[in-house]
Amino acid sequence: MYLHGTSKINAKGHLEIGGCDVRDLAAEFGTPLYIVDEALVRQRAREYVDAFRASGLKFQVAYASKAFSVMAMCAIAEQENLSLDVVSDGELYTALKAGFPAQRIHFHGNNKTPEEINMALDANIGCFVVDNFIELDLLNALAGEKGKKVNVLLRITPGVEAHTHEFISTGQTDSKFGFDLGNGAAYEGIKQAAELANLNVLGVHSHIGSQIFEVEGFRMAVDRVAAFAVQIRDELGLTFQVINLGGGFGIRYTEADAPLPVSTYVKAITDAIISHFTEAKFPLPEIWVEPGRSMVGDAGTTLYTVGTSKDIPGVRKYVAVDGGMTDNPRPALYDSKYEAVLANRANDPKEETVSIAGKCCESGDMLIWDLELPKVQTGDLLAVFCTGAYNYAMASNYNRIRRPAVVFVKDGEASLAVKRESLDDIVVNDVIPARLQKSGAAK
Structure with a gap:
């Protein structure tokens, strides 16, 4: 047992x-x-924070609240100095009712409604993770109506297929999420976003799937995201400040599952970031991750x-x-x-x-x-x-x-x-x- x-x-x-x-x-x-x-939730949160601190990189660990969104969990996330991901007005409302700091909230989703975007704008959340071209224009227009300039990451699909269930694999080309890296949509998305007056492009977001028990997929994602960051810097003159590598870190459900320690996942990511960006003479970006399942x-x-x-x-x-x-x-x-x-x-x-x-x-x-x-x-x-x-x-x-x-x-x-x-x-x-x-x- x-x-x-x-x-x-x-x-x-x-x-x-x-x-x-x-x-x-x-x-x-x-x-x-x-x-x-509760003690185990807090332990998992601290494992992520401690592992990133050891890397020396700037970072945000954002709890992916879709895994378990209740006000008590939002309170713990705040107490453990985490950021928070939301994907709906309901999750956003839960976080705000719990008193979670809006500047540490990131809003995800492939079909954010105008009502949800306005709610998030009024709350002054910290970042929108933009999923498609329609959202780019909509967010820019709604932010402009309110006289605001908002931080955004563009979600890209890097073409990395994690070894996981097809319904929870999200980084491959054939996905409902994000701007595809391989067909040029990600490049065009960044180009358009940089020209929109009410958006401040911080960088990109990549998520390759869930219940991942190895680090190679994360290394491959870093390799492709880093190459893209260099291309954008060289061709468009935009330097990414933030690279968000999502979540997907596996847990043990049964004896057949063999998750790695949190520190192993984090070290693989941070070592790859330091190696690729240093070699490209690129300022080391702030790294964001989004553990959900692996935290709760x-x-x-x-x-x-x-x-x-x-x-x-x-x-x-x-x-x-x-x-x-x-x-x-x-x-x-x-x-x-x-x-x-x-x-x-x-x-x-x-x-x-x-x-x-x-x-x-x-x-x-x-x-x-x-x-x-x-x-x-x-x-x-x-x-x-x-x-x-x-x-x-x-x-x-x-x-x-x-x-x-x-x-x-x-x-x-x-x-x-x-x-x-x-x-x-x-x-x-x-x-x-x-x-x-x-x-x-x-x-």
Whole structure:
């Protein structure tokens, strides 16, 4: 059994996270329940900051809030001196409501609406990451209407294909994101942006994918971005001040995953930057990165209560829990793999192989196939590890199931970060049109 962060099995044989017995958490907050190991989140943040400090380069570590966007997480990001990436007005609003400094916010997205851009302009955020030609013109026009000149990075696709799932690979030529480097769109984008009066081009952004377990893709991206920076300097007279190399740093979900230490990823990036830019007699740029999953993924655990089961002799045994694809759609979307334990009987010997089913009315609502556990009983608590990224963020109300609560645990204290939805929350935005309301009289 692989335990992350502060997780351990206590003297009662129960899983304990952040000094809190998960049985107590289930009794107080109910299940399903997202549990966040605050100490591990802070540790991951500091690993990035410390690694970049060791390089001697100027840098920003921006937490990619799409992985897990709640006000409590924004507060931690601020306290750890991180910047913050947002990709919608909802994520931006969450950050601003949490009091996050607007100048440390970067706005991403391939289809920012005029309303979102205006909201970000009014908030005076630090940087827009521009994704396409239409956005260049729109942002310039809206900034001009407000008498502002805004910082921008242009997102480029460097033609680097990371070894990852096709749905989360973003650096290749065939991608919905960014200006393509290979076909000249990136060059033309920089040229046009430099001529627009209300935009200040800081540099470029590159992101090659997610769940990356090697450094060669990052080195290749630096090689191509550096060559592009030199070309732009020599031909257009524009010197990039910032190179943003995105995120994508992998984490361990199962024993099949072998992520590298944060310091290894960072050293590969910074060594490549120093080498390429020094050789080109180019001022060393400020380096930005955007870890999301690698900052919160293994700090999250989802706790479920076991309900029914179905044993099909010679085939498999299904064990159903009180959550599923509504709180974790990743197995259905990406065939993602997870590890889990019976949190209330963690030391009991494993006696059977079961498959963990969710409660949605979908045959595909499966969380884990073929999991070895002690003999499972109704009422047991199942803890699924590494659910801190893209679980709460992607949660839905399918089947009108209420989304779980979120608690942050640290030093034996459990603090509610997101309330469990109520049944009233499910219908709060519903409206019955007047013509459908009961009139009391037959017509």
